[in-house]
Amino acid sequence: MENNITYPHVPIQEQIDNIIAASAKSGKKKVTIIGAGVAGLASAYELLNLGHEVEVLEASDRIGGRIYTYRFDEENPDENYGELGAMRVPQSHDYTHYYLDKMGCELRRFVTIFENDNAYAYCRQKKSRIKNIHDDLLPRYDLTTYQKLESNQPPAKLFGAALNHLISLLTDQEVEDLFNGKITTDRLREYDNTSLGEFINEICVGEDANELVGNFIGLDGWRDKAITMFIRDNIVDTDDGLKEVIGGMGKLTDGLFKEVSPNVRLKTVVKSIDNKEDKVIIGLHNEFGKYEEIHADYVLCTIPFSVLRNMSVRGISFGKQRAIREMKYAAATKTAIYCKERFWETKDGIYGGASLSDEITRWTYYPSDHVKTENNIDKNLRVKGFGGMAMHPHEVKGDTPSGKDGVMLASYVLGEDANRLAALDEEKRHEVVVDKVSLFHPELKEEGMIKDTASIAWSTHEWSAGAFAFLWPGQLEHLWADVLKPEGRLFFAGEHCSTDQAWIQGSLISSLRETQNILEYGVDQEEVNEKGELKASKA
Numbered sequence: 001m002e003n004n005i006t007y008p009h010v011p012i013q014e015q016i017d018n019i020i021a022a023s024a025k026s027g028k029k030k031v032t033i034i035g036a037g038v039a040g041l042a043s044a045y046e047l048l049n050l051g052h053e054v055e056v057l058e059a060s061d062r063i064g065g066r067i068y069t070y071r072f073d074e075e076n077p078d079e080n081y082g083e084l085g086a087m088r089v090p091q092s093h094d095y096t097h098y099y100l101d102k103m104g105c106e107l108r109r110f111v112t113i114f115e116n117d118n119a120y121a122y123c124r125q126k127k128s129r130i131k132n133i134h135d136d137l138l139p140r141y142d143l144t145t146y147q148k149l150e151s152n153q154p155p156a157k158l159f160g161a162a163l164n165h166l167i168s169l170l171t172d173q174e175v176e177d178l179f180n181g182k183i184t185t186d187r188l189r190e191y192d193n194t195s196l197g198e199f200i201n202e203i204c205v206g207e208d209a210n211e212l213v214g215n216f217i218g219l220d221g222w223r224d225k226a227i228t229m230f231i232r233d234n235i236v237d238t239d240d241g242l243k244e245v246i247g248g249m250g251k252l253t254d255g256l257f258k259e260v261s262p263n264v265r266l267k268t269v270v271k272s273i274d275n276k277e278d279k280v281i282i283g284l285h286n287e288f289g290k291y292e293e294i295h296a297d298y299v300l301c302t303i304p305f306s307v308l309r310n311m312s313v314r315g316i317s318f319g320k321q322r323a324i325r326e327m328k329y330a331a332a333t334k335t336a337i338y339c340k341e342r343f344w345e346t347k348d349g350i351y352g353g354a355s356l357s358d359e360i361t362r363w364t365y366y367p368s369d370h371v372k373t374e375n376n377i378d379k380n381l382r383v384k385g386f387g388g389m390a391m392h393p394h395e396v397k398g399d400t401p402s403g404k405d406g407v408m409l410a411s412y413v414l415g416e417d418a419n420r421l422a423a424l425d426e427e428k429r430h431e432v433v434v435d436k437v438s439l440f441h442p443e444l445k446e447e448g449m450i451k452d453t454a455s456i457a458w459s460t461h462e463w464s465a466g467a468f469a470f471l472w473p474g475q476l477e478h479l480w481a482d483v484l485k486p487e488g489r490l491f492f493a494g495e496h497c498s499t500d501q502a503w504i505q506g507s508l509i510s511s512l513r514e515t516q517n518i519l520e521y522g523v524d525q526e527e528v529n530e531k532g533e534l535k536a537s538k539a
Contacts, residue, residue: 008175030054032055078247080406103255133155160385179235225330246369269284275314331416373395493514
């Protein structure tokens, strides 16, 4: 069932206006930003535009953080690429759309999982088109009549419908509190203390139904995570009107970097943060490997807590120490394959969307650049879910130019499957992915078909140590206030500091919120509280 609950947050233009107003009263400030992902770059962009002094420190040799467009073809970089990081933008994510527009990024439709009925499902060693799973695949499972659902509906609809039921019970105030990280009622406390595994067990009576839904939502390795993130994503409706950037998501961070590049230091590894009352001392190794100290007036730290945990951080509260120590992150591993021809389009008629498997590769996403149908799925035919997991599949038409090569995201896996692939060296990982995806795309085994491969295991990546934040049951109530809390002149941002975790939107919301807080620090004025109302300053 659908719900009409709105997405509670400060709209982007209101937030920009808040920053401009705060800057007008703050005087010129000197801000050091740790991390050149989208959160750090966006804050630098706004501060520099308002005349403040900014320096951005980035440990790696590239910008973008977990936005990572891998370009296979140097001669045509905007054509043959794979998104090893963030790859799509929901219609409701106004902060992300704002900066995409600012950076001149062009968008097109992103066809998501369960939206294209020509894609495949490979489960229990059976290959089936999504449109044929009720005849070809479901007979292999012992299901009730209800669990089989009506024709042309994926089993993941059970998951989406159950989430919608939980949301329908929430009051407007409870929804607002949930997005502010406040557990204020017994119902919210019950939701916050429920894991994904417990939720699936409740909605799926019988081992076969449990397995089937687990396979179709691809989240078996996340059964220990809190259900509240799925609820928030469902309220935001993150599978509605999905778009992708023409030429790759990296165009967003590349555009921001172009605007602020003179103020960014790459290969600059922060080793320690010493938070003092009147300054923050940053110890680092510069690009030449020499030790330096920076005495910063204000610091915005945008690096993941999973990385911050490995550093020396002094002068912060015990609560913040605990938040850094206990923040949970999801594992994700992505593998892209560059093929000499688009056999999935020319032979299978698959334009965009994704196939799924109960093998270790889980999801295989196809490029949407040749899709000819402009409209996303009819709202009357879909049930809201998490990341497109309760769509109503339909035909997606396209057209392939003769002799066209292309890139498929052959494997996108989460949780324990991601960790298992991460444990393999890159050559072995690619071999496993090709073997498993060839179960429904045997063309991959044809001589010369694969031109190149690329992958990333975010859980073992030095500067992320995880794909994105994903709380355990109870952590929203007991950890969240300390996650967000500034420590004097030391402020924290990134997707982990937002209830829009795992999304670019979350990184931007937290970044602009803390940019405003930095500008308001120490200023004798009225401040804006979480509801956008004025409150007396405590500075």
